[in-house]
Amino acid sequence: MRIQPSKNIQQLPLGVFNQLLRAKRRVMESGKPVIDLSVGSPDLPPPREVMEEIRKWSMDGSKYGYTLEAIPSFNGKVAAFYEERYGVRLNPRDEVLQLIGSQDGLAHLAMTVIDPGDVVLVPDPGYPIYEASVRIAGGVPYPMPLEEENGFLPRLEAIPEAVLGRAKMMLLNYPGNPVTAMADRAFFEELVRFAKKHEILIAHDFTYSELVFDGRRAVSFLSVPGAKEVGVEFNSFSKTFNMAGCRIGYVVGHPEVLQALGRLMSHTQYGIFYPIQKAAEAALDTGDAFIRRQVETYQARRDALVERLAAGGWEVAKPPATMYVWAKIPEGWSSESFVFRVLEETGVVLTPGRAFGEKGEGYVRITLVQPEDRLKEAADRIGRFLEGR
Numbered sequence: 001m002r003i004q005p006s007k008n009i010q011q012l013p014l015g016v017f018n019q020l021l022r023a024k025r026r027v028m029e030s031g032k033p034v035i036d037l038s039v040g041s042p043d044l045p046p047p048r049e050v051m052e053e054i055r056k057w058s059m060d061g062s063k064y065g066y067t068l069e070a071i072p073s074f075n076g077k078v079a080a081f082y083e084e085r086y087g088v089r090l091n092p093r094d095e096v097l098q099l100i101g102s103q104d105g106l107a108h109l110a111m112t113v114i115d116p117g118d119v120v121l122v123p124d125p126g127y128p129i130y131e132a133s134v135r136i137a138g139g140v141p142y143p144m145p146l147e148e149e150n151g152f153l154p155r156l157e158a159i160p161e162a163v164l165g166r167a168k169m170m171l172l173n174y175p176g177n178p179v180t181a182m183a184d185r186a187f188f189e190e191l192v193r194f195a196k197k198h199e200i201l202i203a204h205d206f207t208y209s210e211l212v213f214d215g216r217r218a219v220s221f222l223s224v225p226g227a228k229e230v231g232v233e234f235n236s237f238s239k240t241f242n243m244a245g246c247r248i249g250y251v252v253g254h255p256e257v258l259q260a261l262g263r264l265m266s267h268t269q270y271g272i273f274y275p276i277q278k279a280a281e282a283a284l285d286t287g288d289a290f291i292r293r294q295v296e297t298y299q300a301r302r303d304a305l306v307e308r309l310a311a312g313g314w315e316v317a318k319p320p321a322t323m324y325v326w327a328k329i330p331e332g333w334s335s336e337s338f339v340f341r342v343l344e345e346t347g348v349v350l351t352p353g354r355a356f357g358e359k360g361e362g363y364v365r366i367t368l369v370q371p372e373d374r375l376k377e378a379a380d381r382i383g384r385f386l387e388g389r
């Protein structure tokens with residue numbers, strides 16, 4: 001018997017990272033040393049207190065049961081963090097919901113708020129789960145082009161009325177992945193007015209909230225007056241505290257959205273391992289110093305990579321935030337042909353911009369999750385490759 005996947009699942013492309021992994025394996029088998037700058041998984045350890053909490057609680061045999069939901073102190077700690085860092089007041093009772101990573105919440109959000117055929121506005125290029133989650137839920141993604149001329153912000157006025165009439169939700173991500181741009185307060189204010197006028201839920205992914213360079217700070221969407229009435233914001237421990245493998249995050253904002261998502265989660269999952277929850281609380285309590293060190297490290301890596309690429313003849317823009325460089329590729333290549341050729345010739349793994357949407361064509365994403373000397377080595381190899389063409 002042959003089993004056909006559902007139509008919704010058939011529409012999903014095979015994740016680009018799987019394709020890259022296969023190509024990378026082939027290059028490794030050929031004996032070339034690989035430098036992987038494709039996946040955004042932090043290479044640095046979390047704060048010491050985080051590891052200590054995991055060690056302590058993992059030795060308590062009574063903590064291995066289902067937790068079902070957040071432990072009682074968790075939501076209050078998230079609320080305190082949000083107030084201190086972004087000036088946003090949250091009610092821990094119904095404006096915070098713990099997630100198995102922001103990914104899981106993002107993956108399920110569309111399922112909880114849209115019906116088949118509803119339109120969801122998604123950034124193009126955008127982080128792949130935005131479009132995929134809409135397709136899984138039977139919705140219709142409508143790509144909003146993010147273009148350099150507009151600071152990589154969507155042009156809200158360019159979305160056709162007919163689309164707006166069917167649109168139920170918009171997904172956004174600033175500072176973003178793969179496009180590392182930031183949104184300012186004025187844009188978020190406009191967004192709140194737009195959302196109210198057209199009755200569109202705003203879901204802002206703030207996963208890179210703390211990895212911001214050059215002394216700047218990112219604006220939380222929820223810090224704009226009226227935002228909580230029209231939207232939610234996702235956040236994560238993965239990047240801020242190097243806890244990607246722990247799988248813990250949260251969503252804050254509109255209580256009815258959180259309630260609906262919580263209802264779905266009560267069927268799909270039974271809570272996060274207690275030691276991980278305690279470790280996440282410890283992370284929120286660590287204070288400014290860890291985050292500052294983190295920012296300094298990524299900023300130094302960014303500078304090292306971008307300057308070395310420039311020395312090799314490839315000028316790319318310095319990202320204002322995140323752990324990525326969104327680099328315009330030299331003329332004469334498609335993003336995929338560039339990435340696969342660079343991989344074969346140099347052993348450096350990049351991600352083709354096209355993997356994030358049509359408007360990603362012409363760019364590649366380079367991650368900063370390697371020490372500075374490895375990044376410089378990667379830049380040198382790419383420089384030699386470009387010179388030899």
Ligand SMILES: Cc1ncc(COP(=O)(O)O)c(C=O)c1O
Pocket residue numbers: 040100101102103104127173176177205207235236237238244247248249
């Ligand atoms: C923009 C964005 N959102 C969400 C996630 C998922 O993060 P988490 O580990 O919290 O699930 C990532 C991970 O790379 C990301 O880049």
